[in-house]
Amino acid sequence: MSEHTPPGGTPTRPRGGSRRRALAPLALAQFICSFAGSNMNVMINDISHDLGTTVQGVQVAITIFLLVMAALMIPGGKLSDILGRKRCFLTGLAVYGAGAVLSAVSPGLGVLILGNSILEGVGTALLIPPVYILTTLLFTDLTSRARAFGVVMAAGGVGAAAGPLIGGLITSAISWRAAFAFQALVVALIIVLSLRLHDPLPPDPSRHFDTRGAVLSAAGLMLTVMGILAADDNPWLMGALLAAGALVLLWFLRWVRREERSGREPLLSTGLFRDRTSNLGLVTQNAQWLILMGTSFTVAAFLQSVRGYDALETGVIFTAATVGLLASSLAAERLSKRWPQRSLIMAGFLLAVAGIGVLIALVAGSSGPWAFAPGLLLIGLGLGVMLTPSVNVVQSAFPEERQGEISGLSRSVSNLGSSFGTAIAGTILVAGLSKNAYAAAMGVLAIVGLGGLATAVFLPRTTGGRTPPSSRTAPE
Template sequence: MTQRTATGRFPAELRQALIAFAMAQFICSFAGSNMNVMITDISQDLGTDVQGVQLTITIFLLVMAALMIPGGKLTDRYGRKRCLVAGLALFGLGALLSAVAPGLGLLIFGNSILEGVGTALLIPPVYILTTLIFTDVASRARAFGAISALGGIGAVAGPLIGGFIATAISWRAAFAFQALIALAIVVLSRRAVRDPLPPEPGRAFDVRGAVLSAAGLFLFVGGILAADDNVWLMLGLMVAGALVLAGFFLSVRAKERAGQEPLLSTSLFRNRTSNLGLITQNAQWLMVMGTSFVVSAYLQVVRGYNAIETGAVFTATTVGLLLSSLGAERFAKRRAARTLIVAGFAITVAGIALLMILVAEVGGVWPFVPGLFVIGLGLGLMLTPSVNVVQSAFGEDRQGEISGLSRSVSNLGSSLGAALAGTILVAGVGDQPGRAYALALTAVGVVGVIGLGAGLLLPRKR
């Protein structure tokens, strides 16, 4: 039974809820990418450097990734709508503190910590409530398509919108913009969003699992960030992170054997289709953030472009993503998710290759445009199918867990993109900027090939 009217539109209440969900995903994705074009402005204003801004961006993305799974579990205990509103309030507070930050420390606290925690609290309810409210498969797919498309647009249009605000007013105004959007979503959510399931206040919460999973991810990604300073420190942190994550999974197994509820059930990893979908999600968002950071930093630090000039270059990515997203529903009716994901990765990798070749051969800003446009086309084609593959692999009773895991894996991809590609670029931008740019994009392209391989292993059925 479809939830759409005879005109093909959702009823007013569902439409308003979907707008709230899509805008929430948009502003969180925007927050992850808009700082890329403000590297020079923030560095000069706060007395820091490219590495300081990269650290702020990466910690924000990493906090989201590390806390997304606990955030998904908390929705069962305290209620999905309540967590959504609380997360938006925390996100808005962090944005306001970032807007008035006198130094890097408060910027990291406001943007990286408070906005990161707020995002981890509000995003799982978006996907859980979408699954619960949009009850038939066709309506749910269309809703996920709208949310994923707005998330992708927020990520790729973040540099353009952020650059415009930073140049027209100030980089601080970009954070005020985030706070205003968060407030508007709170008002809309309180009126339009309903939670079909009651909260379970007595439900157990795995504190030890939450601490171990967060600490393991922080240590591992922190190792990547330390690569430029000390190779032994990098290896030490990454090994320590891997050991802590191994301890987390041992803790999960122990709780399951004791009949207790762990933070994350190991049964989620027994679904081959979902596992492959998670790999594609991680690779996609690594490519989004890796490409965005590398190109933005290169244009500002090496070419000397300001925020609006840098953001304008990313218009090509936004247009490409919009064009492919507009046809997402039609593509989904005609092609299997596997086909769309594989085609998306192939197109995106081709766009990265085009970006490297043209920029190396031709001077000026225009060589960036074709590659970024093709990257946008590829991303818009595959973001929604990957979400559908993962979320649809489990029933409604597992949506809290799989939603948290899915968003955690996606945000881990974003943080790895900023850490990996950013570290490669920052390490060589002073001596051989062209070579560092090429190496950083090559690393992003290799991840795209891995994602392509995972996509090819997905089931062929529609």
Template sequence: MSTTSNRVVVAGWTLVPLALAQFICSFAGSNMNVMLNDMSKDLGTTVAGIQLSITLFLLTMAALMVPFGKLTDLLGRKTCLLLGLGVYGVGAVISALSPGLGLLILGNSILEGAGTALLIPPVYILVTLYWKDLQGRARSFGLVSAAGGIGAATGPLIGGWICSAISWRAAFVFQAIIIVVIILFAVALKDPLPADPSRPYDTIGAVLSGGGLVVFVAGILAIDTAPILGFVLLVVGAALIAAFFAWIRRLERHGREPLLATSLFRNRLSNLGLVTQNFQWLLLMGISFLVSSHLQVVRNYNAIETGVIFTAATLGILVSSLAAGRLVKHIAQRTLIVAGFLITAVGTLALLLVGAVPGAWPFAPGLLIIGLGIGVMLTPSVNIVQSAFDEDRQGEISGLSRSISNLGSSFGTAIVATVLGFGIGQRADGYVLAMVVLVVVAIGGSIVSGFLPGRAKVAGTATVTNG
């Protein structure tokens, strides 16, 4: 890895494995939404069981992203990327071969979730280290974010097509094939920073943070069917998270290195950016989960019919994400994020209004608007957070950033599933109420992002070459 003084020069293929990695992980989070009926029948379980597997996949990512993000400093970014790809690939194969819900949860929810938590932080760290100027970094994050948004939006379309043409199992084989392609590219990447296996690792902090997130989201899921248990889990989860913060403060007072430095949470710019990321993925995954479930369970559309409708969201995300890298040259990142949330709110309101309209195509305009809104704000939100810290903090902030984003995805599916009560057909107002919640989140996101500064500086001035 060499350096230059003014601009970043990277090989043309550098972004290919990074963007593909984000694509396949986001794809995995949404493609099962259109295969609920097929998978539940084949595996001898219920739609609720498949929905639970989806939520556990997202939750595993959120719980492990911070602990695994810290491993990038010890093992190296490239090593974690390749290790994560391997774990993910094994999980995809197990999922494809699973005879029942138990092995599906092992392969998809646990192994694919853990693999994603290992490989995603290196993706964002490497982008930050390879590109140092605002425009170059924004353009690169734009491509990676676009790949993630497209993966989430095309998940229902590609998954639905594969499920209808072949089998839902082939969708996991597709993931395994993509993983092999990524590995072939990733082995040629170079790590800008050396690994430091001598650095201490905060195991207690990892257990407290991961356990707290898991228990808290489990509480959200349990509220509908077991209110008392759900409340208890929420309280216990919050207590574990509070204990985590108390623990890392204790380590710092004794001069030891915690899983996360408390200084990360004293950066106002980063904190606001993290909230916007959480809201963005809550909206994207919540809307995908809600509309997919509604079309299949209530309106009895099959996987491919449901997936086709999401083409509108895919198109919107593709157009706006790719344009975001250019827009940031002329428009403040705060303005782009605020506008994105407002556009998304309009699209979500459109979906609310067509809830009782016959047919599936009336959902397309709202999904298109939502895709445009989410796509335009994904890039600046990521860029603001990653650029708020120097190179030596990238492992921590990348893990925290992706954990917050995936926690948003978990919240989106958990909240929608709770509102629907896993019984959409029996609660006609479930769709409307869940969509109202998402409209409120979109409006809240626009208010929070309004407090961001107009312009954000990029941390660091050095540049690197990947050759």
């Protein structure tokens, strides 16, 4: 048993039926958080007109939401160990629901940022690490874990890919405010389904929470993404913010080492970065979510601002990505039996890069809406193929007592990728809304995809959690 496991805190495993029931609220939670990150993309014009702001203003709100998640995921993962996975999950849902309600009635951009970007972001940072921790703890063998993560990642991917369609339908039929009311209703349903959720490990309130480390990590990540956002306005400010972000993150790493040398538990153990397979998996996760959210924002903004499509039409076009992502994600269990995790991740990046190439080529040669479908389908298929194995590779690399830390780090890296995707692609596109800007933004995403492919090549040929976390030792 881990030194962090309380006396008498032997993990208990629910039966198969209970585990399957637990997947419903976990998958729904991942769905609604991913939905929140992408559904605003089709409401850009409606929100900007209604609140008297600009496309850039809405982009800032979207990016701050993703940034808050990325900045607070690591502290959220640590709190889940201290307070308990279920308690953090329910608390996060309550905060998220309050933010959704506030967003629905917001009179201006400032209140929308408070509700959507801040409260929903904080709520997500509290509730998402328990989703991945509980999935890892409840499903211990490769096949069942691949199936479980396939369901969770399918829900998350569909939430991100179908967000434009669902958001477009609600916006066109009622208003953009109703989309936030929809989120609040789904959160209420998740809370009801979660009341009987089983937590295999008891909380350990004796564990130390590194407050200074949490502040430093959050500040460093915020400064970094703020620097990216400043790219189209002030290159000097961008450079200053990026440099400040790098310095604060270096300060954070030095603080972590100091805490470890003093015998105290830091926010994030440096041991998490000593597992080569996990490190490579984290890089692929970052690239995957950067591509997903970058594509979502770029294509949605281009369709509405250049082609003149409304929210519903934009959402319908994104159906191709949703179908591809759902089909390949739900096949995760079968794919994991036939192919190594490394092969699936590599194939996913190849499909995604090919899809981006098709998107650029067909859109340049055709003004019709269906020119987007083949490329989006390929991107969806590619992302669905690789999202689950990347998560499985990372989560399965560590024992139970480190699941809180690695889950927080994993989700932070993924959401940082989402933030960069929206910020980088959005900055390029908004700087010059035209075909050339669209192609440039998508080209950047293709380069990221090639980088992810190159990283996946170095993954071990056989990996993916063949040994349950409870029987493994932490990497030294």
